[in-house]
Amino acid sequence: MKRLEIKAVMTIREAYSQASSFLKEQQIQDAAICAEILLQHVLGWSRTQFFLAMEEPFPAAHLKQWREMVERKAAGEPVQYITGEQDFFGLTLQVSDAVLIPRPETELLVEEILREGSRLYPQGAPLLADIGTGSGAIPVSLLHARPDWRAAACDLSAEALKVAQGNARRCGVEERIAFYGGDLLQPCIDRGLAIDILVSNPPYIPAGDAPGLQPEVSDYEPHLALFGGDDGLDLYRRLCGQIPMLAKQPKLVGLEVGIYQAGAVADMLRAAGDWSEIRFVKDLAGIDRHVLAIGAVD
Numbered sequence: 001m002k003r004l005e006i007k008a009v010m011t012i013r014e015a016y017s018q019a020s021s022f023l024k025e026q027q028i029q030d031a032a033i034c035a036e037i038l039l040q041h042v043l044g045w046s047r048t049q050f051f052l053a054m055e056e057p058f059p060a061a062h063l064k065q066w067r068e069m070v071e072r073k074a075a076g077e078p079v080q081y082i083t084g085e086q087d088f089f090g091l092t093l094q095v096s097d098a099v100l101i102p103r104p105e106t107e108l109l110v111e112e113i114l115r116e117g118s119r120l121y122p123q124g125a126p127l128l129a130d131i132g133t134g135s136g137a138i139p140v141s142l143l144h145a146r147p148d149w150r151a152a153a154c155d156l157s158a159e160a161l162k163v164a165q166g167n168a169r170r171c172g173v174e175e176r177i178a179f180y181g182g183d184l185l186q187p188c189i190d191r192g193l194a195i196d197i198l199v200s201n202p203p204y205i206p207a208g209d210a211p212g213l214q215p216e217v218s219d220y221e222p223h224l225a226l227f228g229g230d231d232g233l234d235l236y237r238r239l240c241g242q243i244p245m246l247a248k249q250p251k252l253v254g255l256e257v258g259i260y261q262a263g264a265v266a267d268m269l270r271a272a273g274d275w276s277e278i279r280f281v282k283d284l285a286g287i288d289r290h291v292l293a294i295g296a297v298d
Helices: 012-025 033-044 049-050 060-074 079-083 104-120 137-145 158-170 186-189 207-212 234-245 262-272
Strands: 085-088 090-095 127-131 150-156 177-181 197-200 253-255 277-282 290-293
Touching: 012 033, 033 049, 033 060, 033 079, 033 186, 049 277, 060 079, 079 085, 090 137, 090 158, 104 137, 104 197, 104 253, 104 277, 127 137, 137 150, 137 158, 137 197, 150 158, 150 186, 158 177, 177 186, 177 262, 186 234, 234 253, 234 262, 253 262, 262 277, 262 290
Parallel strands: 127 150, 127 197, 150 177, 197 253
Antiparallel strands: 085 090, 253 290, 277 290
């Protein structure tokens, strides 16, 4: 790969323009946005500070780090892994290559869980279980928004759990989240946890779709968090098969799904429990992205 040639003396604007052009030459999507995010990160500035200081000299002390970050992006690495951060539901979360980068569509799931959970438990303190928690984006954002809620966050990856614990500390909710290593719902079953709200964004990409993924996804994000078997539904089958093994049936289940998977997952939930309603939530592209199963209100 071509190296980024940078001048020893240049303005912030020149650094931004040069990096944008370099990334565009390397066929990087949204090259200008990537350059802006990386520049703000390396300088420790807000977006407002960045635009107000465009004509200031680029700090020489940051030149080496700046080149390394831009070249990592040019090689295809996601910006979020380079900066170690991703904004999600109004929070800035830490991410690493041990976890899936939280997506905007998952924020819609958080919104629905907050809405339905508050309706089902207007006076109580429900126990939430997030299965395959990854960065902890879902339980951390839910507990940040609802100070009386508690959560169990489960993941098969010990490295992912470390990231999730760090985000819980960072957002001030660590004391209300218990972290468990294990396969899907098994840690909750083993401990006899009475789960009120079950939520999960499991791996759902069919294995055969791997060659068609963008390189920055297939080459960098953890495959454990991406692929769900031949049809993408393996984890849903196993998860729904475990629901009857819980100490009680949750009153609310929210699952994120892949394209064309909502109907099949809804059928699995119908077989797994007794629900008053099962409905779909569309993402911004109009795709049925989340399946909600809702129990009766006491």
